[in-house]
Amino acid sequence: MDAFCCCFKVQEELEDDINNSNNQHHSSSNGFTDLVSKFATLFRNNETQHVPSRVLACLLTEEAKTKVAKNILEVEECPVCLEEYTTENPKIPMKCSHNYHLACIYEWMERSNFCPICDRVMEFEESLDAQMR
Amino acid sequence: MIDFARVQKELQECGKDVEGSGIRVAPKSDATLARLVGTIPGPIGTPYEGGVFQIDITLPDGYPFEPPKMQFSTKVWHPNISSQSGAICLDILKDQWSPALTLKTALLSVQALLSAPEPDDPQDAVVAKQYLKDYQTFISTARYWTETFAKTSSRGIEEKVQKLVEMGFPEAQARTTLESVGGDENLALEKLCSG
Numbered sequence A: 001m002d003a004f005c006c007c008f009k010v011q012e013e014l015e016d017d018i019n020n021s022n023n024q025h026h027s028s029s030n031g032f033t034d035l036v037s038k039f040a041t042l043f044r045n046n047e048t049q050h051v052p053s054r055v056l057a058c059l060l061t062e063e064a065k066t067k068v069a070k071n072i073l074e075v076e077e078c079p080v081c082l083e084e085y086t087t088e089n090p091k092i093p094m095k096c097s098h099n100y101h102l103a104c105i106y107e108w109m110e111r112s113n114f115c116p117i118c119d120r121v122m123e124f125e126e127s128l129d130a131q132m133r
Numbered sequence B: 001m002i003d004f005a006r007v008q009k010e011l012q013e014c015g016k017d018v019e020g021s022g023i024r025v026a027p028k029s030d031a032t033l034a035r036l037v038g039t040i041p042g043p044i045g046t047p048y049e050g051g052v053f054q055i056d057i058t059l060p061d062g063y064p065f066e067p068p069k070m071q072f073s074t075k076v077w078h079p080n081i082s083s084q085s086g087a088i089c090l091d092i093l094k095d096q097w098s099p100a101l102t103l104k105t106a107l108l109s110v111q112a113l114l115s116a117p118e119p120d121d122p123q124d125a126v127v128a129k130q131y132l133k134d135y136q137t138f139i140s141t142a143r144y145w146t147e148t149f150a151k152t153s154s155r156g157i158e159e160k161v162q163k164l165v166e167m168g169f170p171e172a173q174a175r176t177t178l179e180s181v182g183g184d185e186n187l188a189l190e191k192l193c194s195g
């Protein structure tokens, strides 16, 4: 119940903020960015479970490459091909803690040096061998 | 080579949450999954509220390593969307694309863009100027465009879907078939009966 009330309050506040940012068009861009980071903080701290879809979209846009997005996106499937990991095509951990199929991440590395989720420079986990044993 | 298995999965996933997100994605025709149509509801509390906006999606050969090409086919009055061509100015559809994004999250981002215009980085200079200089006129123009272009066609589609459902076709199938023939109910009926 507490959680619900908190969530409800946050949402109301959020609606107000969104309305304000719509009205005060000169500061709308900043207002919205502030709003997104505010919500991202709440979400990160587990203070709310319900993320309105348009805010979620912003989180994905503005913070697609942070831990917030990671919590939403990370399931036990490769984020690139959306297929599960198998023994023949296993999970390859990167230093940033995100996982991909080897072929999938190699193909992305041809285009970018940054992790698709957190935007950090991609490096393979050196202890990979040790971990797998 | 487009990863069609992933596209297929994305369509399934997106279809599961139409109620929650209001976002739809469907192939334009049976011929290929490389051409799709996305649908987003106008965000509440904006001049786009109540409208349903269609977006043409073309997947490049390198998808998901390269961003989907998205363009509004519904006319819309917005600083970051061309009022002429429907071209969208949004970073994740360009250099900020990541293969961890999907058609759905990209469409959600487009929907978020409707809520939060960025007039300093405009796609349509005329609209952006109006947004900055005469906000009230911008709001009424955007609302008028929503009423004129984003409502009638969608209301029409809903009625046609309903008709086909009453004839006994499943709703999802009726909708995708109608979309695939550009809303022509006779063609859709023919197709549903032959398929």
Ligand SMILES: [Zn+2]
Pocket: A078, A079, A080, A081, A082, A083, A100, A101, A104
């Ligand atoms: Zn993969």
Ligand SMILES: [Zn+2]
Pocket: A094, A096, A097, A098, A115, A116, A117, A118, A119, A120
């Ligand atoms: Zn990462």
